Amino acid sequence: MVNEVDTPGWIVGFTDGEGGFSVSFNFKESLNVGVETKPSFAVGQKSSSLASLEKMRNFFGCGHIRYSRGDGTYKFEVRNLDDLVNKIIPFYEKHPLETLKKDDLTLFAEICRSMKQGFHLNEEGILKILEKAYSMNPSGHRKRSLIEFINAVKQKYSQKNK
């Protein structure tokens, strides 16, 4: 007899296995703070079947499945801040992860909620967000160091005060 497993259980286990929360940053001159904050929730590694990612997308009712040419794999990804705050984060708060990713979720939730309040667009807020994001478990290689972004923010604000 084949039993369909409980979907939230599977979602949590699959996320523990190959999901991750991350916050990346870009230099962006047009922004007040000079640095853009980009939170993302993504699931996908080499053995993910499209069906398994579609199961996630259907479950959450948000996000996109995209093909990553870099490593020839599919990824399910949610970048929209409202979807992160209203759909993704509450689910993982209700159904806690079992791996170290649980700690990432805590920081990720703090960052996303502070973004909803616009804190990523002022000096003090973005500096706190940068520090929190860089204390998360690294998912992949970061092109730029924390200090580079801190300097970019500080420079932007010192220009303003001239």
Next chain:
Amino acid sequence: MVNEVDTPGWIVGFTDGEGGFSVSFNFKESLNVGVETKPSFAVGQKSSSLASLEKMRNFFGCGHIRYSRGDGTYKFEVRNLDDLVNKIIPFYEKHPLETLKKDDLTLFAEICRSMKQGFHLNEEGILKILEKAYSMNPSGHRKRSLIEFINAVKQKYSQKNK
């Protein structure tokens, strides 16, 4: 409110994420067929917490958690053939995986069950097992090619017939 998710669901999702079935081989002169068959079920990657692996061990009531110095991570591993055939395989047959690993489970189950009947210890049986194992999704790098093992078996049997 925090809800503990359903355990089988989590186990299946976590296995879809970072588990795998594999069958490796060694040259072993003392065996009739010259080649030893070693099936293994393992779960563990860099973000696995010990707690998540203990959850798996407790759930299945078999296997070991071992520290892998190579990559500095913990793994939950089941190598005992009876445990694989009686505990691991039936669970994943009852609660199917959602990723490509589902196909591996099918081949893995065929191999383990044929080992229970001793087929890995005769020429025809080990050759079938080798072919099946090498058609599974590669989990890590194989040191030796299929043809090397096939040649080792054939050589062993041609010696016997002299």
